Amino acid sequence: MSVVVSQVIQHRKPFGVLSRELKSAGDIVCIERKLGKEETELVKRILVKGVPGAGKSSTISKLAYDWACGRQNSPISKFQLLFALTINEIDTNTDLIGIIQDQLLPEVSGESLRAYIQSNASEVVILLDGYDEASKYFHQCKNISNVLRSKWLAEACVIVTTRSNQVGKFCQNYGPYLQVHIPGFSQFGVKEYIRKFFKLHQEANDYDVSDGVDKKVRKFLLCIRASSLYQLSFIPIILSMLCLLWVDDEKLPSTVTALYKEVITHLAKHTFAKTATDELDVRSVQNWSERVLDHIGNVAIEGLFEDRLVFQSDEFEKAALEDACSLGVVTKEKKSYKLNVTYHVTFLHKTFQEICAAYYWTKLIDTEMETFKKYLMQVTGDNIDEMEYLLRFACGLSVKAAEVILPHVVQIICNDCKWKDTAGYVNFYNNIYLQIPIFLLYETESNNTEIGQCSELYMLLKPLLKSVCLERSDQGVIKSFKKS
Template identity: 35%
Template sequence: MCCCFSRVVTVLERCQQQLIQYYKATTSTIPAHPLDPSRTVAIDQFFSELELTQELEGNETTQEPIHLPEGTRNLDKVRTKPLDSWGDMFKDVVGKLRILLSGLAGFGKSTLLLRVANASTDPNSVMAKFKLVFLVKLRDMQQTSCVLEAIRDQILPNFKKAVLKKLIDDNEADTAFLLDGLDEIPLDVLNSPAPEGGYGVKDILHNKVLTRSTVLVSTRPHMVDFAIKEYPHYAHVRTLGFTIETAKKYITSYFANKYDANKRLLLISHIMSSSMMRTLAQIPIIVLFLCVVWRNLSRLPEKLTELYTEFARALVSRRRNEGEDEVELMQSVVCGLGRVALNGLLDPKGERLVFSSEEFDENDLTQDGVRLGFLQQESFTSGLREIEVVTFLHKTIQEFCAANYFANLHHQPQEFHERLQQINPDNVRAMEYLLRFACGISSGSAATGLILEHVQQQRNKGRWRDEVTLQNLVRLMLFESGSDEMADKLDRPDDAACNNQEDLLAMRYYLQCLRKPLVELTSFTFLSSSHDELVLLKDINDQLRGHTAIHPDFLITCRSQEDLKLLREILLNYNIRPDTGFVALKPFRVTYIMSEQATEEVQTLEETLEGMDERLRGQIELHLEINEMSHFDDERLLGSRVCNQIEEVKLRKRTYKDVRRLEIALYGYDGLERLTVSDTNLHGFLFIMDFLARWSLSSLTLDTCGLNDDDLPELITILHAWQRLRWLAVPGNGFSISGVAMLTARLGIRLPQLRTFHLDYSGPNAESVKQVVKRNLPNVTYV
């Protein structure tokens, strides 16, 4: 007779199994859209680490001055240290059972808690030490402050409250509570007493119950004081959002599909091309907004006002209460905040980005701004005073709110003109985004013309750069306004210089709207770094032919066959002023980054150069970049036309054999001016560079090429041939102090025109190396 015995599953094991099933079902994905919770992506592939800092214990603080209407105050700010990852919050080094995670709206707190809960299903994670992990969404606690009831409602509906309480009491030290969103639970619920036999959120926060359990609470900054008021012994961790590298990682994960590779690269390139966009990319929710818009449009709205209006609508939609009208609420809050925002930007004592809560007339306005995510509010001590400090989510959000208030002042002409007069030659350029937003918001009204007219009068005459920069700003304002009637009323430029894609968009719009040709324009300069910018540049070049002939100074980067085809169209339709010929033309600089399709690309470039007028072709300066992705196996890849235009070559992540290939590819050409070899091992192979003697180089860079003192005799021999060398860079190599001394002593004798020596030497002997270089090369700049 056979007896089968099955082990009885304990209540703890049954609870653990259901928790694992719940977290695998609910935390294995994170939202892929800010407004649609049904659209999700896998957390393992999509989660990006946040930049986290922990406050240092003790009385160590730093003072940060802020400017308020009453005068300058010094805020006491606790010093912090960075955490390597979220797991550090739960390691023994923290030494705390209460952890407070604070951060601005949209800075990734809820997503981080999802990641922590999901990690509890992994036996190898830092969360495996807990027998029970409960993730409670505090915003869903609308009736009671009892955490046990919240666990039943949200996670374990089949467990009775008494069973849960006994289970937690029996395993108190091995239980972790993740309380998400302290700022989102209604205050009347939070302050209500817990029912008999339960645990209230407030009691947990103040360490009156579950004192042996680990508790992680997330909140926006304005609720930090509530948490620590009666129990100050929290490990306080702040999330600062993304770094630019984690933002890139996030975008790469969002566009992980191989068919989205081009979208991913273009969005990253777009963000990196603008300092404003790079700072915005530190805000996770904004990065998600950008990804969603880019996926739908394959671009961002060309007008900045349209983009920020979408941001504002999304922020309002995420946090508005049921029954609140989205458009009405957004307009009320944005314009209401705008008065204080504008006061800060136009403060006669200097721009202010930090405010006291008393500056907002209505308390509800501050609360709405914080609730919707436009504002953050924190408390600090300043001497013997406690100050509630208010800041905007991002400076451009402050400028957007200020512009909404400013643009709507046209109904109050006196105040509108008073505000307008506060913009002067000293601050007009700092007001760029305020002015652009104002023109976009006031589009079609008389305010637009008044703003444009006033701004273009704020010039510093006689300073070319200031004049060109101001004209760029005015064209950007015109573009935002969409007012084609104003184009002919703007000051007509003698010189134009577009510094980015936004400038190009504005210039194209300006040219499209003009009714009279730009006979005054004699020079146009632009640095192109993307395909979209090349498209715009081609449009502008075509439009200029209908206005006037100019002397363009283009710096163009080509990375693909498509780029080179656009380059061909631009070059073969080059806009030349007939009465001056080619003598006064500026060089036309083209950077060509060879790709895997280099064979076809070089052929396109060769045909382009052959089709050009010989005198114009002589103005082309070609900068060739060959990296690890470039097809450069064929020594005869470069045609004669291409070779004859090359001024600079950069080899990156190649081999010493490619240096020899370069010699064969450029055989018979002696016009190379600059050569850079980086991340390429040349140790013991410098002798292959003896062919460089036929070029009269002015610049040589050997960056991270594995060189050491043994290579110095060969390097010195090679350098002996270059009497014109003005720049020599050898950073990232392994030269000793004595090696640097030997090299620089010879350079002082053999290179009479050398002006800059770049070594980038770091370490304990850096100062000694610096003194050696200064002694041997007294007339050379050392960097």
């Protein structure tokens, strides 16, 4: 199933951002910038940004696939060599050539590879996926930083992907890049994806594909447009999960936490169905999946605070890791480098690492409050945006945890000068970070509880809820709070 994800070029201007849409992923390598009135040159350094699950990695995969297939209608085919590298798998003790050998070409001589790349740099494209998943030692990689700063292989085309909240950090380290924003699906893309999903589902289940696909699409769209998750449906990974749940019950969850919980339950049902002889007990399946997430959550949360998304298998309890692999939230892959053989463990998506971490973290609220607070104190004004989904899931899983987390988040916003204007007041307007406590509050589904009426929290959020245009939130969230 193929549905195009939108790509929007963003040119930084003195008085704002100039945007225009690309027709295809391949057009990323054809972007030109003006050097004078008539002279232009191709842009060689491009940063692809977007929220989790928007399609950044899919864009990289599409470019690599089109190049490998020699698609003549794709501009990517003009390059002689393409290297698609995953940043979270990079060994920080090696250089670019060693990384390419490790991930792609173990049988090729390093010296000959280096010589060819240096001699034909303009014919080379390097795709680096997942800067936001890089370890804190990534900048120490031999000559990778030089490539990113155009000090080496300046003529090569380098495309890097990252979550939007890491753009500032990236540009601070490596200089200005032309930015391509991946907003996810267009409205047409959403409808097309849903139509193709339902059609494939009917074919797989031997239904009459001529009957009811358009009707199902219309019904689903009406339901999702009335849902608080409507804006998130433009994110491909979220839309795929919504479709997956809809085809079973024709119902949609109300929050992001509820969505992930239902998807995990769906995965657990599928796992049990392979061997079950009796009818599945849904509650037992849910309890088992929650225990699995809890048992690997300690590794997941440590990884988040250490900026790690790739783990060694021996960091997990053996039984817990086997269960997590069976559930499908992690994968274990054999890695060979020279004479060393290890097993790398990665989560299905970073958001799955975050919800596993949240399951473990919220359980501590009743058993080890000091440990719970130790992790909470590591959430600061410098990383609160990176920890947004961990905080969302934690608040969605436990109201008791939310009662501790929300005042801490509010305190960060009140005390940290970067949220304030020149006069020292919290600037409510056009500040995306101030949306975070609203999302956390909404995940609790507790509009009128003590959380919502907590004086300090409520006084901070009330003008924001009533006045600010929240760019990333959906109207369902705003309406539900404006009623209070």
